[in-house]
Amino acid sequence: MKKLILASGSPRRKQLLEQGKLEFSISTSTVDENVDETKPPNEVVEELAMRKAKDVLLRHDDSIIIGADTIVSINGQILGKPNNETEATEMLQLLSGNDHDVYTGVAILSKMKTVLFHEKTVVSFWELTNEEIIQYIASGEPFDKAGSYGIQGLGALFVKKIYGDYFTVVGLPLARTIRELKTFEV
Numbered sequence: 162m163k164k165l166i167l168a169s170g171s172p173r174r175k176q177l178l179e180q181g182k183l184e185f186s187i188s189t190s191t192v193d194e195n196v197d198e199t200k201p202p203n204e205v206v207e208e209l210a211m212r213k214a215k216d217v218l219l220r221h222d223d224s225i226i227i228g229a230d231t232i233v234s235i236n237g238q239i240l241g242k243p244n245n246e247t248e249a250t251e252m253l254q255l256l257s258g259n260d261h262d263v264y265t266g267v268a269i270l271s272k273m274k275t276v277l278f279h280e281k282t283v284v285s286f287w288e289l290t291n292e293e294i295i296q297y298i299a300s301g302e303p304f305d306k307a308g309s310y311g312i313q314g315l316g317a318l319f320v321k322k323i324y325g326d327y328f329t330v331v332g333l334p335l336a337r338t339i340r341e342l343k344t345f346e347v
């Protein structure tokens with residue numbers, strides 16, 4: 162099999178691929194992540210995953226590249242990473258007591274072949290008190306995460322139920338990614 166490269170600076174995505182016992186290296190993409198937020202969330206995550214993977218393929222065209230992108234969507238609004246405490250507070254207030262969708266898009270590219278897909282997981286949050294939100298923001302956990310929470314960390318305490326692949330929420334639908342990757346082996 163060709164060399165595998167994860168086009169991501171996300172420590173969670175690295176850990177997940179390691180969990181799948183794959184050998185890979187990391188090359189972070191430097192693409193602009195601005196996107197038309199009126200597009201449907203599935204299109205947004207696929208477009209960004211593709212942009213990240215293509216950027217790295219330009220520098221490593223003999224390899225197989227995995228790019229991914231995760232966003233949260235609630236009532237037609239897309240939530241990415243918060244830029245400051247105010248945005249994190251607003252996002253957590255929106256999510257409190259409601260269901261939201263987490264979309265992760267994945268692009269797997271080689272010179273010869275492209276696989277592009279997304280997965281969606283529905284997450285239901287307990288009602289959060291102002292105190293809980295303030296303490297959570299003070300932990301620093303929200304700031305590099307779509308929707309301002311991490312299900313794999315303290316954010317787990319907000320989750321009533323999930324429907325779909327847990328790993329889609331963490332940033333990479335692991336089982337499907339590995340199944341799709343196998344179609345690249347000849």
Ligand SMILES: Cc1cn([C@H]2C[C@H](O)[C@@H](COP(=O)(O)OP(=O)(O)OP(=O)(O)O)O2)c(=O)[nH]c1=O
Pocket residue numbers: 168169170171173189190213229230231232233242263305306307308310311312313316330331332
């Ligand atoms: C909802 C949620 C998101 N996240 C993370 C996954 C992603 O790392 C991040 C969304 O940002 P992304 O832009 O998808 O990824 P990234 O900037 O971390 O890494 P790169 O672009 O280099 O691949 O939010 C969690 O870790 N846990 C969660 O519960």
